[in-house]
Amino acid sequence: MAFGVVASGGPECHLFSGCGFPAPGAEIFQFDAVLSFTIGGLAFNISKVTILLFLAVVVILGFFGYAFRKPKLVPRGAQNVGELGYLFIRDGIVRETIGKGGDKFIPFLFSFFFLVWILNFWGVVPGAQLPVTSIFAIPVTFAIIVYVTWVPLGIYKQGFVGFFKNIMFPPGVPKAMYILLTPIELISNFLVRPFTHAVRLFANMFAGHLLLATFSVAAFYLLSFSVIGILGSAASFSLAVLLTGFEAFIQALQAYIFTLLAAVYIGSALHAEH
Amino acid sequence: MQAIARQPEAYGIIRQNMLLGFALAEALALIGFVVPFVFGT
Numbered sequence: 001m002a003f004g005v006v007a008s009g010g011p012e013c014h015l016f017s018g019c020g021f022p023a024p025g026a027e028i029f030q031f032d033a034v035l036s037f038t039i040g041g042l043a044f045n046i047s048k049v050t051i052l053l054f055l056a057v058v059v060i061l062g063f064f065g066y067a068f069r070k071p072k073l074v075p076r077g078a079q080n081v082g083e084l085g086y087l088f089i090r091d092g093i094v095r096e097t098i099g100k101g102g103d104k105f106i107p108f109l110f111s112f113f114f115l116v117w118i119l120n121f122w123g124v125v126p127g128a129q130l131p132v133t134s135i136f137a138i139p140v141t142f143a144i145i146v147y148v149t150w151v152p153l154g155i156y157k158q159g160f161v162g163f164f165k166n167i168m169f170p171p172g173v174p175k176a177m178y179i180l181l182t183p184i185e186l187i188s189n190f191l192v193r194p195f196t197h198a199v200r201l202f203a204n205m206f207a208g209h210l211l212l213a214t215f216s217v218a219a220f221y222l223l224s225f226s227v228i229g230i231l232g233s234a235a236s237f238s239l240a241v242l243l244t245g246f247e248a249f250i251q252a253l254q255a256y257i258f259t260l261l262a263a264v265y266i267g268s269a270l271h272a273e274h
Numbered sequence: 275m276q277a278i279a280r281q282p283e284a285y286g287i288i289r290q291n292m293l294l295g296f297a298l299a300e301a302l303a304l305i306g307f308v309v310p311f312v313f314g315t
Contacts, residue, residue, distance in 0.1 A: 026311045096287055136312075196301055203304035206311070257297040260290065 015224045015232075022221065024213040029134060029206070052132045056118040064114075089113055093260055098267040105266055108149070113259040116142065116201065120251035123209055124244050131251065134205035136198075139258075143198035146262045151190075154269030166272035197261055204254045208247045215240035 013019040033045035067082030075083050089110045094102045116133060123131030133139050154163040167189050168182045219236035222229050277288050 026314075092286065092290075096290055196298075199305055199308075200297060200301040203301065203308040206308050207304055210311070253293070254297075257293060260294060261297075264294075 013221060015222050015229050016226065017224070022217060024210060024217055028210070028213055029130075048130060049132055049135050049138075052122050052128055052130060053119065053138070056115060056122070056132065059118055060111075060114050085114065086110065089259070093256075093263050097260065097263040098270060101270060102263070102267065105263070109259050109263055109266075112142065112146075112262060113255055116258050117252060117255035120205055120255055121248070123205065123212075123251060124248050129212075131205040131209050133201050133254075134209050136202050139198040139201040142201070142258070143194045146197065146265060147194040150262075150265040150269040153266065157270055158272060162272070163269070193265070197258070197265075201254055201258050204250060208243075208250055212240060212243055212247060215243060 013022060031047040031049055033047045034051070035044075035046040037044050063078070064082055067078040071079060086106070090103070090106055093109060093113075094106050098105065119132040119138065121131075122128040123134070154167075157163075158166060168185055169178060170181070170185065173181060215236045219233050219240055222232035222236060224230075224233075278285050281288075
């Protein structure tokens with residue numbers, strides 16, 4: 001299946017060879033299981049997605065375990081990079097959205113940022129070339145984890161009544177507006193929020209991967225001995241390379257935004273808007 | 275840009291809110307792009 005994108009039209013499928021453009025679709029996100037086994041009635045299917053997921057965990061644990069194996073007061077080498085990552089989460093995300101009281105959540109958000117980033121990053125790693133977060137189940141799981149963190153946290157910190165009152169009846173609004181505002185706030189905070197949180201990450205990675213696949217297939221398909229073929233193939237190839245760089249940027253940005261939104265949600269649970 | 279120029283010390287917070295707005299607006303367009311792939315055929 002790894003070669004499936006190009007093979008979808010066959011290796012002989014080129015412009016003027018009589019076959020249409022084999023546009024990649026949602027099928028490039030489906031992978032056959034490499035390994036299947038059953039433990040206690042639960043069926044496990046290990047595919048490329050699962051392997052990359054575990055590999056991401058290994059990479060993160062390996063890097064940070066190595067960076068902080070013997071932490072020194074004056075950091076050198078890998079510890080510098082590790083501390084830079086930590087400071088980025090602390091000063092760039094947590095301190096600015098939650099405030100000082102949010103330092104407890106740095107490990108949570110730190111793990112999220114680097115896991116999401118590495119999972120996204122597989123999309124531009126040669127050989128892997130699949131952003132794992134473009135499989136919908138994975139961002140959904142992440143969004144659910146964030147959701148079951150901030151909702152109980154808000155109920156715990158503000159009390160059951162206080163938490164819902166703060167969300168459904170934001171202060172500083174004319175009384176009559178609550179007829180309109182309360183249902184909107186309720187739906188947008190408890191239903192739309194987790195949904196868009198997951199879909200934003202998924203859709204970005206899905207669209208980006210599809211874009212790269214389309215231009216890569218186009219570069220292969222247009223390759224033929226004709227002016228338009230050579231020009232089109234070269235243009236598609238350079239676009240694919242350029243967009244790979246752009247995707248690398250988007251992947252880091254989406255990991256940042258996912259973590260930022262998680263921090264904003266936790267912040268809104270910790271202290272009410274005023 | 276103007277906000278950052280006027281108050282450079284608030285750069286972090288302004289950038290963060292700009293990115294947040296960008297993400298919230300972009301998500302709608304991307305949902306529109308992805309839904310036909312997911313639910314089509």
